[in-house]
Amino acid sequence: MPRDPSVYDDIARLLDLSISGGVLRLCSYEEYRRHVEARHGAGIPEPAPTAEPSQPQSQPMPAYMAGSYLTLSRAWSIHRATGWLIAGAMTFRPAHDGLWTMDYIERLPGGELKVGGPVHRLGRCLYALLTNSEQEIMLSTTYTLPTAPAPILSGVMSGVSLHDPEMRPAACRIIAIRAPTETEGLPECTGYVEAADGAIADCLAAVGLARSLADKMAPGVLAFATGSGDEGLIHAPSSSVNSLIGLMLAEAA
Numbered sequence: 001m002p003r004d005p006s007v008y009d010d011i012a013r014l015l016d017l018s019i020s021g022g023v024l025r026l027c028s029y030e031e032y033r034r035h036v037e038a039r040h041g042a043g044i045p046e047p048a049p050t051a052e053p054s055q056p057q058s059q060p061m062p063a064y065m066a067g068s069y070l071t072l073s074r075a076w077s078i079h080r081a082t083g084w085l086i087a088g089a090m091t092f093r094p095a096h097d098g099l100w101t102m103d104y105i106e107r108l109p110g111g112e113l114k115v116g117g118p119v120h121r122l123g124r125c126l127y128a129l130l131t132n133s134e135q136e137i138m139l140s141t142t143y144t145l146p147t148a149p150a151p152i153l154s155g156v157m158s159g160v161s162l163h164d165p166e167m168r169p170a171a172c173r174i175i176a177i178r179a180p181t182e183t184e185g186l187p188e189c190t191g192y193v194e195a196a197d198g199a200i201a202d203c204l205a206a207v208g209l210a211r212s213l214a215d216k217m218a219p220g221v222l223a224f225a226t227g228s229g230d231e232g233l234i235h236a237p238s239s240s241v242n243s244l245i246g247l248m249l250a251e252a253a
Contacts, residue, residue, distance in 0.1 A: 015039065058120040061100045064148040065092045065126075068186050069176035070207045071104070072200065072225050075192060076170040077163035085193045085225055087203050089186040090176055092119065102128045104139065107190040113162070115139055126155075137162070141174065144238040151178050151248040154224065154241045156234055173236045175224050177217075178248075180208035195226060213251045220244045 009021030017024065017035050024032065033044045068091050075084040089105045099118055106113040115130035115137055126143040143155035158171035179186055189206045193199050197218040204214035204221070224240050 058099075059122060060098060061094070061119065061121050061126075062145075062148065062150075063094075064150050065100070065145075066094060067092060067150070068179045069153065070179055070186065070189060070203065071174055071176045072193065072203070072221055073157055073174040074172040074195075074225060076159075076161035076168075076172070078161070079163055080192055083195050085195050085200070085222075087190045087193045089190050102130060102141070104130050104141075105187045105190055107187060108163075108192075110163070112187070113137060121145060126153075143174075143176070144236070146238070146245075149178075151252075152176065152241050152245050154236050154238055156236050171234055173225055173227070173234060175221055175241065177204060177207075177209070177221070177244075195222060197222060210251060213247060216247050217244050220247075 005021065005025055007021075008025040011017075012019060012021045012024050015036060016039055018039070019027075019035055024035075027035070036044050068089065071088040071090050072085050073088070075086050086106055091103045093101055093103075095101045095118070100121075101116060102119045103114070103116040113132075113135065115132045115135075117128055117130045119126055119128045121127075124145045126141075126145055128141045130139045130141065131137065137159070139157060139159040141155060141157045143153045146153055153176040155174055156171060157174040158169070160167045161170050186207055189203055193203050197215075200221050201211070201214040201218040204217060205211045209217070220241070220243055224236075224244075227240075
């Protein structure tokens with residue numbers, strides 16, 4: 001609404017209306033239409049429908065993000081809450097029209113958890129809402145966009161604990177380590193993993209990392225996945241995985 005109400009006096013005079021600017025300022029669009037059509041005839045546009053708030057457009061995803069990753073995060077179940085991690089299999093792939101999708105699998109004692117959904121990039125962050133309507137599951141993940149060649153992603157995952165009578169909302173850090181492209185059967189490696197260096201190293205080696213590299217990386221992976229998880233606010237700084245990225249890049253060189 002204009003700050004100066006004299007604008008409505010000008011409109012009323014311009015359209016030769018039989019009402020004052022003060023009345024015009026307070027009337028609805030429908031009333032305005034009736035006044036104008038009474039003076040000039042029909043033809044004034046119908047009110048436009050209220051536009052839905054537009055969603056921010058996803059920025060282009062770097063091609064180097066495509067691939068399969070082994071993920072490790074803290075177990076949410078009250079039956080495995082202490083001393084256990086969850087290993088998952090995550091795949092990034094381009095879909096169509098510049099869109100990307102993420103698939104995520106966990107092999108649990110009660111069966112496979114499979115979710116998927118579109119990935120949106122905004123600035124240095126990747127957002128994905130992963131769902132499975134048949135299993136009534138939804139997970140939300142936020143990762144920091146890594147630099148090429150994306151050996152590791154780090155971020156936060158949230159959802160509800162399935163093996164829990166209260167179905168508690170939960171959140172935790174999650175780390176994703178790129179698996180060699182020739183590795184097959186990545187979902188076979190998923191499920192509960194003991195939160196110990198040796199078990200994590202076994203998991204990393206099972207997806208194709210050299211054993212010597214897996215042994216070096218395991219302590220850092222464990223520290224990231226289990227650190228600062230009980231303080232109400234969960235941080236996942238990408239700087240926490242820089243040393244692990246350095247190990248992988250050095251091995252590749």
